[in-house]
Amino acid sequence: MKLRVTAVFVCIILMMAGLVSAQETTLSEEAAVQAYRQGSFSQAVTLYTKALSETEDAEHRARLHINISWTLFALGRTDEVNTHLHAALVEFPALSLIPDYYTEEFMELFERARRRVIDGEIDSGPPAPDLEATLAAVNSRIAQESDLEGALADIDRLLPAYPLDGRLIPLKVQLLTMLGRTEEAQNLAQGRTDGVLGPGAIGAIPIPDLILRANRMLERGDSETALELLKSAISRQPSNVAALELMAEAAQQEQHWQEAEFALKSALGLQPENISLKLRLGEVYLSKGDASAARDIFRQLTQQFPQSDRAWAALGLLDANLGNLDQAEDALARALEENPLLAEVQLAYGELLLRAGEAEQALAAFTAAANLLREDPAVQGRTGQALLALDRYFDAEPLLRTAIEQGFNGADVQRALVLCQIKQGNLSEAERLLERVGPGPQGDGDILKSMLLLKRGQADQALSVMAPLTRERSGEPMVLNLLAGTLYRLERYQEAVDVLTQASEMAPADTVIESNLSHAKAALAAVSLQIQAKHTKAIAD
Secondary structure (H helix, E strand, O other), rough: HHHHHHHHHHHHOOOOOHHHHHHOOOOOHHHHHHHOOOOOEEEEEHHHHHHOOOOOOOHHHHHHHHHHHHHHHHOOHHHHHHHHHHHHHOOOOOOOOOOOHHHHHHHHHHHHHHHHHHHHOOOOOOOOOHHHHHHHHHHHHHHHHHOOHHHHHHHHHHHOOOOOOOOOOHHHHHHHOOOOOHHHHHHHHHOOOOOOOOOOOHHOHHHHHHHHHHHHHHHOOHHHHHHHHHHHHHOOOOOOOOHEEEEEHHHHHHHOOHHHHHHHHHHHHHOOHHHHHHHHHHHHHHOOOHHHHHHHHHHHHHHHHHOOOHHHHHHHHHHHHOHHHHHHHHHHHHHHHOOOOOOOHHHHHHHHHHHHOOOOHHHHHHHHHHHHOOOOHHHHHHHHHHHHHHHHHHHHHHHHHHHHOOOOHHHHHHHHHHHHHHHHHHHHHHHHHEEEEEEOOOOOOHHHHHHHHHHOOOHHHHHHHHHHHHHHHHOHHHHHHHHHHHHHOOOOHHHHHHHHHHHHHHOOHHHHHHHHHHHHHHHHHHHHHHHHHHHHOOOOE
């Protein structure tokens, strides 16, 4: 068809030029002719459509519709060709074309449209509604979610006039869905219409057009309608991988996990080495709650594609969620070796390092993530926590506050802000924030409360809070370190030394515990010397 269209290109230009001289032209029409001459067919369609609103002459408008039809024919958009041929005959039923200027296929389409008018299938009485202007108004109301009933009524007025336009049924399905008329929408999308279109109307839309429309609906958030359109496409062409992949996405958004799994497995049967499809299948298994199956897929992908950053990232992120922290750290590190620009992976890797007490490395990972995700509250919150772990609490505070204000306000982030206030000596603010966040199931709030009491010099009260917590978390070196600090303030140095010795055995590389143990031992030695001095008598003269 392209060769034949090219062969009559010069004739069509001459025909268009004849129209220009025979009738008063509009600026948009002149621009459309120029665009067509330059091969900018899509631009020509847009300009011819605009020209329709610039003239009231019926024959002129009919000729404009013919020009639009021919240009669309060159683009292969047959459904819309029929729409504008129909519109031309509605505008001016006596319209005729010179066959020498068109291809045989185009003339057959025109004659078919004419026969429908002659046979009474098209009402050639009053002019049909302006298709493009009405569609623009409908799309505007959909975007604004206003006057949807009016938009639906407009579509119903267009359908009898333009029964072959492939845009109308998807728009009606979308409007019915937005109005909550789900069953009607599903029936219409599946082609079970009782109105003027007759059964199987959706089947008249070409599969590429169906996929394009479904994608647009997904972008608008209408995954339900998109899913129905894609089911129709796949029922007609089961081997269309693009339709299957898009169907999986729509099914995931609708939380129809079985349909998503079916679509992805069908696509993988056609493209077994497609890593993106396998990753999506793993995501579906995760959504279904089958983490083991998802992990098997991700692990196999890392073996099959060892250079795939996405495979390593998926495996590492899943292991982190499952609590397999060592494996997660290794997988995420490997993902970042392959691609350091994975912001989500940098963030997760930093979280693992921070949990392991490697605050400097965690800060580096969060900094890398911040370069990719500017002003992201999660990155700001975690960066603040890393700075706090490095005792840079003045730098940490603004980041933590911003993260909380922007919604990254987990209890751990809020407690980090409390700790910042305690370290800065803002005890009233710390107490206020602590009351807001609460104690927490693991007693983290009690740890902060003890630190707050110690800072106020209320060591006895701090010890009463710490004692039960220590029994529950006796295996955590930092909890023991805080208990020892409380005992130290109460001048119970021997007990402080015993507790710090136990903590040091658990974390021999912890320099804070080691330093505190040295101080406690020194204090205990000083007290011992004082006691010995009291028992020494002066030598008699």
